[in-house]
Amino acid sequence: MTSPSRRLALAGPLLVLGYCVINSTKSVFEGSLVQHLSPEFIAFNSFVIAQAFYFFTCRDKKALTSVVRRLLTDVVALNISTAVCWIAVLYAFTVFEPAMANSVILGLVPSITILLGFKLRPGTKALPLELVAAAIMLAAMGYLVAMAWQGSSAIGNVPPGEIAFGLAACVLTATSLAGITYSTKRLSDGGMSVQQMMASRFVLLIASTFVILVARDSFGPYSPGNVGAILAISTVGVIISLYLLQQGIVRTEPITVSMLFGTNLVITYVAQFFDPRLHQSQATLIGIAAVSAAMLLGTWARWRDGRNAAEPAETEEALT
Template sequence: MSTQAAPAAVVTNLRRGILPLAGYAVLTAAMDVYAGNRFEVINPASIAAVSFTLTMVFFAGVEWRRHGPPQRTTLLAHRNDLVAINITTALTWLSTFYALWYLEPAIVNVVGLALGPMIMTLTGPLLRRHSTVMATEVLVSVAIGVLLAALMWTSFSGRSGLGDVPTADAVLGLVFSLTCAVGSAVNIIYMKRLHDAGCEAGTVLATRFVLMSVVAWILVALEGQPELMAALLPGAVVAVIGVGLPIYVLQVGIRYTEPITTSLLISLSPLFAFAMQFADGRLRFSLYTLAGVVGVVVLVAVGVVARRSTVTAPVPSGADGTTGVPPARDHQASAERGGSSP
């Protein structure tokens, strides 16, 4: 690829990634609102067991039909990252489900996703050494962290959409939300690592939900009265709108964007969650929640625009008189050559 074509390729990749990542944000918001409502009557473990078992069977069946069983050599070659993504997937989703049991969906959504950029600035260079984080993205991430602290204050003070929340519930919801945020950010990095290593998307999707399914069924077994029949329909809905379809569009988006950009884009989800949650009669309008969510959305826009401006800006001319351009990222060049997503 010529140096003149490099900026165009980078911008094209960014455009290709924005639409699926926006779709992921909408679907995630819908899942949080729906699941939060269902958790009022059904234990999260039962819904998790049904939804992730269905998801695991679906993706494993698709991969088996297309390419046969995963090759042992492929699994061994990527075993460390595949194990890591199983752990982060289980950590993220179980934390999300239990956080929704205690807190307003929009707040769980904003903590779980919008905190990702701040975590990404700390963990990205450690887990994926050639990743880049801009100074503007660092500032945006810190500002998002301040807004998240303010949103958590609304929950503790009874100003959230759920009104008065017992202190113990608010604390548990905060702990689960923070755990979800850490797991989600690290999960994105491991997905990108698998893509960079050339691991096929089907292999990842067929194997990443194994631990989550096992843990969920263990939790169901520990329940005194499992609610599996009542969980069948909600579990199937969550499997489609909350796991299967979102994870597909997320991986398409990740193929074309840097992890920090991915994390910033999916942080738009709380705005959708705030709008959708009024279909749930338990929740009321909260000006504090709205202000925090809008603030996060504005900061997301700043981060994405800054990233776009950087990849399109020319660098100073070289000694030979040609116009310099920033080199395309390794994974972006790979995508242009038809590399597979994780």
């Protein structure tokens, strides 16, 4: 029979995986949408709805204000990481196919998470197999960028300047994803609930995308189709999926979260079959397979380490 401690340990990864299923499908949808709507227009409208929902469903506004003031530095860090992540990934989709963009991003996230961990969570160290998995992901990322340079991605030939821009957007997204993971963990350790995090998370994202909209004059038409797409992204792709992710992160070690993000890739690749502008690329599939295998290796290593640590405690409890 599975012990309560093991069930609790499994709950976090399952919540993160639920987020990955929704997010991977949303990535393909957004990749198609940014071809005729600006990334900032999509992000601004989607997150205005999401922020309003989370704020008004947070019942105790006094407690929210108090915890935000007490943990202001980490709340600001979460806002900055969120804003950079969502804006940068949408711009990455304007250059790369969603599966390749996500592969490059996820190839970087574990290494960045490990490096940030030395500063932000010095008590938790990466396992040797997690370091191996991170190295494999970096190698796969390099391979995918080389394939895009050669025109072997699902989009075909991409000018070098656009590749450089897309790669920069991927680096920003990967860095901010690691920042989101650690900021969320620190806020949770400080006593902030998931609901309070969500109610205060998107303020900077909304403000920054509005500024970009005005500066670029990139407002799109509020047609029935566009409004329906934005509502779908906001309700399913943001409100539901991010709640699952936040709940998963507070129950899971950051490096495990970064490894689990790799499941996005397989689902995204399959979902791309429904986007007529893309032809499926064998080079992308090879890169996805390498990143996914490394993700499984890293996740297994952390699970095994947690199991080995739990067994002596369970044995001691049984003896007493």
